[in-house]
Amino acid sequence: xxxxxxxxxxxxxxxxxxxxxxxxxxxxxxxxxxxxxxxxxxxxxxxxxxxxxxxxxxxxxxxxxxxxxxxxxxxxxxxxxxxxxxxxxxxxxxxxxxxxxxxxxxxxxxxxxxxxxxxxxxxxxxxxxxxxxxxxxxxxxxxxxxxxxxxxxxxxxxxxxxxxxxxxxxxxxxxxxxxxxxxxxxxxxxxxxxxxxxxxxxxxxxxxxxxxxxxxxxxxxxxxxxxxxxxxxxxxxxxxxxxxxxxxxxxxxxxxxxxxxxxxxxxxxxxxxxxxxxxxxxxxxxxxxxxxxxxxxxxxxxxxxxxxxxxxxxxxxxxxxxxxxxxxxxxxxxxxxxxxxxxxxxx
Numbered sequence: 001x002x003x004x005x006x007x008x009x010x011x012x013x014x015x016x017x018x019x020x021x022x023x024x025x026x027x028x029x030x031x032x033x034x035x036x037x038x039x040x041x042x043x044x045x046x047x048x049x050x051x052x053x054x055x056x057x058x059x060x061x062x063x064x065x066x067x068x069x070x071x072x073x074x075x076x077x078x079x080x081x082x083x084x085x086x087x088x089x090x091x092x093x094x095x096x097x098x099x100x101x102x103x104x105x106x107x108x109x110x111x112x113x114x115x116x117x118x119x120x121x122x123x124x125x126x127x128x129x130x131x132x133x134x135x136x137x138x139x140x141x142x143x144x145x146x147x148x149x150x151x152x153x154x155x156x157x158x159x160x161x162x163x164x165x166x167x168x169x170x171x172x173x174x175x176x177x178x179x180x181x182x183x184x185x186x187x188x189x190x191x192x193x194x195x196x197x198x199x200x201x202x203x204x205x206x207x208x209x210x211x212x213x214x215x216x217x218x219x220x221x222x223x224x225x226x227x228x229x230x231x232x233x234x235x236x237x238x239x240x241x242x243x244x245x246x247x248x249x250x251x252x253x254x255x256x257x258x259x260x261x262x263x264x265x266x267x268x269x270x271x272x273x274x275x276x277x278x279x280x281x282x283x284x285x286x287x288x289x290x291x292x293x294x295x296x297x298x299x300x301x302x303x304x305x306x307x308x309x310x311x312x313x314x315x316x317x318x319x320x321x322x323x324x325x326x327x328x329x330x331x332x333x334x335x336x337x338x339x340x341x342x343x344x345x346x347x
Contacts, residue, residue, distance in 0.1 A: 078215025
């Protein structure tokens with residue numbers, strides 16, 4: 001089993017390719033999608049660790065692989081939406097609210113409903129049931145149907161706040177308005193973590209939310225931070241790797257924050273791409289949400305670890321293909337509607 005975990009941890013690194021002069025911008029959309037695919041593998045590894053019997057070493061690896069992975073999803077999400085806003089301006093906010101959020105939410109609702117009606121039918125009163133199926137029970141033990149639903153609820157809330165903050169700040173008469181917006185969003189994500197901690201129902205890894213703040217700051221000061229990262233690459237890597245090891249052993253959030261810095265540093269020298277991690281990155285949300293369902297279905301196989309791992313992997317691959325097909329159908333439908341609308345406007 002240790003060989004399996006070692007392969008899972010290090011195989012995704014094959015996605016790294018040395019940067020060339022003609023490569024796209026540092027951490028472009030293609031690279032961030034591939035990193036999400038790598039993180040999806042690490043979160044799947046964490047999910048294995050939740051269900052299998054572990055000794056101390058295996059538990060350490062599985063536990064923190066998930067925490068760091070989820071934290072880096074927050075980091076990349078913040079970085080991605082701000083970089084997209086920098087390119088498209090307020091037009092992007094409409095796409096975020098009317099396209100991206102509904103797609104994420106729809107996947108969450110589908111898997112919540114599938115889990116509830118498969119395994120938990122009649123467990124809640126009707127109003128409570130729909131609150132949970134719709135993934136709206138944010139600070140009310142909100143991951144009871146799907147233990148991963150807390151992330152979707154959190155990221156949707158952050159996206160909605162982001163749209164409001166950037167729209168309001170876009171009206172300010174100052175050259176610093178988007179720097180102000182970025183710092184507001186950074187503090188919002190930290191405040192979100194504090195609120196979840198006070199509610200004592202914030203999900204297992206709301207402690208990783210401040211990584212969202214790092215993404216906000218990096219995207220806002222993109223050129224300046226890249227210049228510093230390139231200049232002090234070796235020193236930065238040495239310090240960040242040391243901090244990551246200390247954090248992995250003793251304080252998980254430190255491992256997450258230092259891992260975000262490592263991604264920034266490595267991106268100065270490498271791009272991230274291979275077809276497998278890119279594919280996983282495109283469907284990572286659906287796979288992440290489905291992990292809880294698959295672990296329930298495959299409980300009878302748990303006593304045979306290798307069989308359980310292989311069956312789980314096969315199950316997830318099948319679902320990944322289905323999720324990709326559904327997402328492709330949604331994207332195709334949206335593109336058809338846009339084309340029809342443009343033709344109508346042209347007339």
